[in-house]
Amino acid sequence: MVSRLLVIALLLVLPGLALADAREKVAALAPRALVLVTDAKGNELIAQNLDAPFVPASVAKIVTAWLAMEVLGGDYRFETPFYLDDKRVLYVRGGGDPFLISEELTQLATNLVAAIGKEPVTGIVLDASYYPSDLRIPGIEDDEESYNALNSALAVNFNTVNAVRKGQTVRSAEKQTPITPLAISEFRARGPNGRGRISLSQDPKVSLQYAGELIAAFIEQAGGSVKGDISVGTVPAGLKPVYVHRQSRPMSKILGDLLKASNNYIANQVFLEIGAKRLGGPVSLDKSLTVLNEKLAANGLASDIRLEEGSGISRNNQFTARGLVKLLALFEPHAALMKGPNDSLTKTGTMDGIRTLAGYADTKQHGRVRLVIALRSNDGAMRAKLLRAIESGL
Numbered sequence: 356m357v358s359r360l361l362v363i364a365l366l367l368v369l370p371g372l373a374l375a376d377a378r379e380k381v382a383a384l385a386p387r388a389l390v391l392v393t394d395a396k397g398n399e400l401i402a403q404n405l406d407a408p409f410v411p412a413s414v415a416k417i418v419t420a421w422l423a424m425e426v427l428g429g430d431y432r433f434e435t436p437f438y439l440d441d442k443r444v445l446y447v448r449g450g451g452d453p454f455l456i457s458e459e460l461t462q463l464a465t466n467l468v469a470a471i472g473k474e475p476v477t478g479i480v481l482d483a484s485y486y487p488s489d490l491r492i493p494g495i496e497d498d499e500e501s502y503n504a505l506n507s508a509l510a511v512n513f514n515t516v517n518a519v520r521k522g523q524t525v526r527s528a529e530k531q532t533p534i535t536p537l538a539i540s541e542f543r544a545r546g547p548n549g550r551g552r553i554s555l556s557q558d559p560k561v562s563l564q565y566a567g568e569l570i571a572a573f574i575e576q577a578g579g580s581v582k583g584d585i586s587v588g589t590v591p592a593g594l595k596p597v598y599v600h601r602q603s604r605p606m607s608k609i610l611g612d613l614l615k616a617s618n619n620y621i622a623n624q625v626f627l628e629i630g631a632k633r634l635g636g637p638v639s640l641d642k643s644l645t646v647l648n649e650k651l652a653a654n655g656l657a658s659d660i661r662l663e664e665g666s667g668i669s670r671n672n673q674f675t676a677r678g679l680v681k682l683l684a685l686f687e688p689h690a691a692l693m694k695g696p697n698d699s700l701t702k703t704g705t706m707d708g709i710r711t712l713a714g715y716a717d718t719k720q721h722g723r724v725r726l727v728i729a730l731r732s733n734d735g736a737m738r739a740k741l742l743r744a745i746e747s748g749l
Contacts, residue, residue, distance in 0.1 A: 388741065408673040454612075506620060516538045516546070529548055571629075614693050634646065659681070683725040
């Protein structure tokens with residue numbers, strides 16, 4: 356009888372001891388780190404340094420993914436319509452598709468040529484009016500880094516060029532991507548000697564010219580022909596589309612890729628589409644922020660999550676840990692979209708002097724927990740150490 360009571364007492368005491376030990380391990384590893392861990396009922400298991408808001412960096416993409424699933428839905432697909440006039444001028448109206456990559460353009464061009472025939476196209480006109488020409492994303496800088504790519508109604512390969520340069524000779528670094536005149540000139544001007552990926556200029560005309568050149572190249576590969584110039588304009592009123600390309604990836608797939616690769620360009624293309632879908636085009640940050648803030652207010656999070664763009668690249672984004680944990684509870688039905696290396700259900704964020712991590716972890720004593728980690732340092736390895744301490748200790 357005594358031994359049975361002892362076992363019961365130990366079963367009651369041991370979880371508390373394990374929890375205390377986990378808290379001590381976290382505090383010993385990073386005493387200044389912001390750490391919050393809650394169970395499925397919202398009980399705070401570990402709560403350290405929660406007083407001040409923090410800059411989320413790319414952890415902000417979780418909010419964008421949640422909002423996209425709420426507003427657009429997992430089956431939503433971006434569309435790009437094509438028009439052909441009686442002079443065989445081809446018009447392309449950009450719809451903000453973030454995944455017009457080479458593999459997608461191969462499929463697009465095959466279907467387009469089947470729709471318009473192989474007779475030469477006498478010109479290509481690119482209509483990017485869905486995005487204002489003066490659109491700028493806070494935090495995006497005008498440089499060659501691929502994470503600073505310009506957002507656009509019509510852009511290809513994430514508005515970047517991936518090439519290999521030796522002296523003035525430039526060739527594509529991807530067998531699936533033809534090299535174009537603009538890609539060569541941009542890489543000569545700003546690309547490294549050797550292999551690399553650069554963003555295109557912050558001039559929207561450069562971005563559009565590259566999109567037009569690459570679309571023309573894929574039309575040629577599909578057996579079509581382009582003889583005229585590439586220009587920027589608008590689709591004539593009353594002209595009906597001859598082909599509408601629907602992105603092969605549904606929104607759920609795009610978000611899964613976004614959360615794994617953490618591409619800022621994709622994040623803000625999705626974020627901008629949310630506002631335009633709900634409030635009508637053209638896109639604007641104000642429209643998307645209006646939709647976001649309405650959703651946050653409806654869930655009691657208006658003062659806890661403050662975004663000025665959808666990728667996390669702006670340092671003016673600020674979250675509270677308790678607010679983000681509440682949002683993780685809302686996003687949990689879609690947690691599988693976050694599955695990364697070793698089946699981890701977490702998202703990291705990295706900026707100079709900032710290292711963050713948020714998501715879910717499965718523990719022995721408390722089941723699936725929600726967690727937020729924020730460090731004011733460049734110690735990215737510490738995030739993983741804290742995560743392991745939480746997983747093993749709880």
